[in-house]
Amino acid sequence: MDFIRYAERSAGLLNASLPDVDALRAHIADREWLVHQCTDRDCMLLRKFQRELRPVFEASAAGETAAVIDGINDLMVRHPITPQISSHDPGSLHIHVASKTQSVAELLVGEALLGLANLVCDLGPARLGICAASPCTNVYVDTSPNQSRRYCSDRCSSRANVAAYRARQKAVASA
Numbered sequence: 001m002d003f004i005r006y007a008e009r010s011a012g013l014l015n016a017s018l019p020d021v022d023a024l025r026a027h028i029a030d031r032e033w034l035v036h037q038c039t040d041r042d043c044m045l046l047r048k049f050q051r052e053l054r055p056v057f058e059a060s061a062a063g064e065t066a067a068v069i070d071g072i073n074d075l076m077v078r079h080p081i082t083p084q085i086s087s088h089d090p091g092s093l094h095i096h097v098a099s100k101t102q103s104v105a106e107l108l109v110g111e112a113l114l115g116l117a118n119l120v121c122d123l124g125p126a127r128l129g130i131c132a133a134s135p136c137t138n139v140y141v142d143t144s145p146n147q148s149r150r151y152c153s154d155r156c157s158s159r160a161n162v163a164a165y166r167a168r169q170k171a172v173a174s175a
């Protein structure tokens with residue numbers, strides 16, 4: 001697992017609706033070994049973490065880079081991370097968040113924070129954003145080379161393009 005993917009998952013975690021355990025299971029359906037460990041408490045902790053993490057994305061979107069760094073640092077104090085050297089790919093040792101000793105919520109929170117901390121160090125604190133296709137308020141992580149991302153998804157991007165096209169047509173028609 002590389003840090004970019006951890007960081008991208010943090011956006012996915014923030015955008016997920018997690019009213020109950022079934023929703024959490026669906027959110028991590030691609031990680032079968034975790035699905036059976038989900039509890040109500042994990043859902044509750046993750047909803048709380050969503051509220052704590054959102055201001056970090058909002059600060060980045062607003063260009064408040066110091067608040068991004070402070071925010072992630074504060075969250076890492078509140079949610080201590082246990083990194084482990086993983087050898088599942090012996091040719092390429094790398095860091096994982098420890099998964100055996102922690103709850104699902106602790107694991108997902110740890111991955112999100114480790115991913116975001118590394119993203120900020122590698123690509124800078126201005127890479128987090130809020131979708132520009134209102135009324136969508138989803139967040140995204142911008143890993144594009146020219147830092148040009150504005151939407152949470154292809155769906156929002158094409159919706160915004162259609163809206164802009166219609167607005168232009170209307171302007172032409174009334175000119």
Ligand SMILES: [Zn+2]
Binds near residue numbers: 001086088094096
């Ligand atoms: Zn790995």
Ligand SMILES: [Zn+2]
Binds near residue numbers: 131152153156
């Ligand atoms: Zn969106």
